[in-house]
Amino acid sequence: MSDAVSALQGATHEGFVTVAEAGLVGMLSIRCDLTSKTLLKALKAHGFPKPEPRQIVEAESGALAWMSPDELLLICDHAQAAQLARTLSEALEKTHALIGNVSDARALFRIQGAKSDQVIMKLCPADIAALPTGEMRRTRLAQVPAAFWRSGPNEISLICFRSVASYVMGLLEISARPGSELFETASPSS
């Protein structure tokens, strides 16, 4: 088998914050009735509680995010994604469910620095200042769909489709250029 490579192979830009493509990441798309006991049991076996609407929860084997009323996204090691997809598919064999290994169809970015919020604020219509930790926010980043969450004290992680990864990197790089900060402090209120 050929070697897996991420969309931008870890490209990084230094602006007033650091913008980096995160390299290979495993992602499974789970479509199912989210109240299904079989699903909840299968998730629990991997250490994941039932995610509430818009919530992203971290566990040892990765993170699990609520994406829509019938969709979850499981983020894990790229090397473990295929096996995890098989295990979950087997557990949900008799349930109306679909597990898709979308690892190579997506790209993950990390925006790191005290003013990370400002990079995103300029690009999307969401209220970033009001975004709580533990929430997966799906929205529009300029002209493409994206989803992001607060993955650390000064870090935002952002997912987009692989096909638009270089477009998104262009947006983030320009938005993070020194001198283009929106405010001196990390957020308008601080």
Add this chain to the structure above:
Amino acid sequence: MLTLTCPCCGITAEETEFAPGGEAHLKRFGPDSSDADFEGYLFARKNPKGVHFERWRHAYGCGKWFLAARCTATLEVFGTYAAQTHKPPADLIKKIKAKRPEWEPQA
């Protein structure tokens, strides 16, 4: 600016995060209907100044369809509700009547 709250995921966002789907609560006329009914179903749409019921999709968010009642003149949104609703909910009608006493819901 039009600000909508998606009843499927609870997010409140401005309209560019959504995609409009035209008038809500259309009755479908298919095979065996009269030509006039079929034409009406395909082409005739309300275009009120004031209270209007519409379909919207949270296109950049959770991806789900929902219905919304809003004022076309002021962009005030009276409420949003599930796409699986055949007619505007009674409590929403009551809320609109309280704000727009002259408005009459159409059958």
